[in-house]
Amino acid sequence: MAIAEFSPSHTETRFLSSQFSLSASRRLYNRRTFSSLPLPRPQNAKVLCSIAPNQVQEPVTATVNETKNKECFGVFCLTYDLKAEEETKSWKSLIKVAVSGAAGMISNHLLFKLASGEVFGPDQPIALNLLGSERSFQALEGVAMELEDSLYPLLREVSISIDPYEVFQDAEWALLIGAKPRGPGMERSALLDINGQIFAEQGKALNAVASRNVKVIVVGNPCNTNALICLKNAPNIPAKNFHALTRLDENRAKCQLALKAGVFYDKVSNMTIWGNHSTTQVPDFLNAKINGMPVKEVIKDTEWLEKEFTEKVQKRGGALIQKWGRSSAASTAVSIVDVMKSLVTPTPKGDWFSSGVYTNGNPYGIAEDIVFSMPCRSDGNGDYELAKDVIIDDFLRARIKKTEAELLAEKRCVAHLTGEGNAFCDLPEDTMLPGEQ
Ligand SMILES: NC(=O)C1=CN([C@@H]2O[C@H](COP(=O)(O)OP(=O)(O)OC[C@H]3O[C@@H](n4cnc5c(N)ncnc54)[C@H](OP(=O)(O)O)[C@@H]3O)[C@@H](O)[C@H]2O)C=CC1
Numbered sequence: 001m002a003i004a005e006f007s008p009s010h011t012e013t014r015f016l017s018s019q020f021s022l023s024a025s026r027r028l029y030n031r032r033t034f035s036s037l038p039l040p041r042p043q044n045a046k047v048l049c050s051i052a053p054n055q056v057q058e059p060v061t062a063t064v065n066e067t068k069n070k071e072c073f074g075v076f077c078l079t080y081d082l083k084a085e086e087e088t089k090s091w092k093s094l095i096k097v098a099v100s101g102a103a104g105m106i107s108n109h110l111l112f113k114l115a116s117g118e119v120f121g122p123d124q125p126i127a128l129n130l131l132g133s134e135r136s137f138q139a140l141e142g143v144a145m146e147l148e149d150s151l152y153p154l155l156r157e158v159s160i161s162i163d164p165y166e167v168f169q170d171a172e173w174a175l176l177i178g179a180k181p182r183g184p185g186m187e188r189s190a191l192l193d194i195n196g197q198i199f200a201e202q203g204k205a206l207n208a209v210a211s212r213n214v215k216v217i218v219v220g221n222p223c224n225t226n227a228l229i230c231l232k233n234a235p236n237i238p239a240k241n242f243h244a245l246t247r248l249d250e251n252r253a254k255c256q257l258a259l260k261a262g263v264f265y266d267k268v269s270n271m272t273i274w275g276n277h278s279t280t281q282v283p284d285f286l287n288a289k290i291n292g293m294p295v296k297e298v299i300k301d302t303e304w305l306e307k308e309f310t311e312k313v314q315k316r317g318g319a320l321i322q323k324w325g326r327s328s329a330a331s332t333a334v335s336i337v338d339v340m341k342s343l344v345t346p347t348p349k350g351d352w353f354s355s356g357v358y359t360n361g362n363p364y365g366i367a368e369d370i371v372f373s374m375p376c377r378s379d380g381n382g383d384y385e386l387a388k389d390v391i392i393d394d395f396l397r398a399r400i401k402k403t404e405a406e407l408l409a410e411k412r413c414v415a416h417l418t419g420e421g422n423a424f425c426d427l428p429e430d431t432m433l434p435g436e437q
């Protein structure tokens with residue numbers, strides 16, 4: 001029976017909402033892909049809502065791929081004949097995106113943006129492979145249920161698992177968000193160690209099973225050093241493919257400059273965040289522009305730029321926590337989307353974006369072999385080059401040195417996780433995440 005003919009009777013209304021979500025999502029899907037195909041009957045479809053077979057007519061067009069049942073979720077276990085899709089060539093082949101900490105606050109915003117096509121566009125189907133833990137598994141099921149109920153036509157597969165080797169299998173993007181938050185009284189060295197172990201394990205898993213060209217965005221804090229640990233444990237994946245998220249800091253800096261200059265924030269460009277995603281990060285007002293002009297020519301208040309602006313950006317995460325009672329989640333998800341988009345679309349001419357990337361032959365004299373936020377440009381193929389047309393004065397150099405020293409100290413703390421011998425932890429006293437104050 002074709003989907004279009006599905007019309008439950010009044011006595012079946014109780015099942016309408018749940019069953020409707022199943023059929024309606026496929027209806028959207030069908031319109032764009034194989035509207036004229038003969039529709040196969042379902043065979044033991046593993047769906048979230050169980051419906052007695054004698055109470056409704058079989059409405060779905062799918063079969064179940066038995067081998068996928070262990071990993072896939074609910075409606076996403078259904079397999080469709082995509083031949084027509086291939087023939088029309090109107091769809092691209094599926095992109096697999098793996099997300100850790102998928103039951104957390106950031107993911108709760110991010111997954112829905114990804115599924116809606118915000119990053120890869122309206123003709124790009126995606127699969128979401130979600131990583132949780134025993135602690136979060138039920139919540140993860142809830143997240144997957146909400147994804148089902150959202151009827152996203154681009155979302156073709158959702159799987160949930162607590163095994164990174166399963167979740168990262170063939171992943172082309174890995175968004176590593178899950179990390180233990182720093183609790184009261186916890187030493188930063190302890191945080192580096194606990195979270196470092198998570199990222200060492202995930203690096204190994206990526207190395208073993210992910211696409212050889214997987215792009216990895218590390219969000220879980222301390223994200224720069226977690227990214228370093230991750231890439232060191234994934235020697236078969238280019239180190240250049242690993243990013244630590246500093247785009248949120250860039251966005252925060254643009255917002256503050258726009259506010260001070262009284263312009264809309266899209267007028268602010270060339271905004272670099274240098275260094276660590278911590279309170280030593282350096283929002284670079286020397287190279288940033290407003291309406292194409294150097295910031296210092298638009299905002300003539302140097303003291304404000306050096307002190308108030310810089311500190312505001314460095315501590316924005318903490319200010320937000322004080323108001324909201326938890327760390328930035330929605331704006332972090334937005335910034336993850338932003339950095340992904342920046343990697344898959346050409347950077348506007350003359351502009352750049354910030355990302356924490358591996359220092360390996362950088363033109364700025366920054367120590368090698370750490371993950372340091374720098375200005376990047378992409379031609380839209382997922383890769384990037386460092387911007388060369390930047391100037392560095394004494395003020396900026398001194399600030400960059402401070403954040404560099406912090407990252408080198410963090411690196412010494414995790415030597416046992418990067419395969420570089422014994423750890424020695426001598427972190428500067430004031431080392432803090434943006435959310436800590
Ligand atoms: N780089 C950036 O700009 C920003 C980074 N962050 C960082 O992103 C991370 C996630 O933030 P958010 O989603 O709000 O956090 P949540 O607390 O909502 O979720 C974090 C997830 O981490 C996982 N996790 C892994 N190990 C542990 C552990 N030992 N104890 C508790 N939870 C653990 C949990 O999932 P599970 O049980 O499934 O593993 C949990 O769902 C944090 O590290 C935060 O500091 C936040 C804002 C900005």
Ligand SMILES: O=C([O-])CC(=O)C(=O)O
Nearest residue numbers: 317327328433434435436
């Ligand atoms: O410290 C945190 O967890 C929050 C954070 O990174 C930020 O808001 O930039």
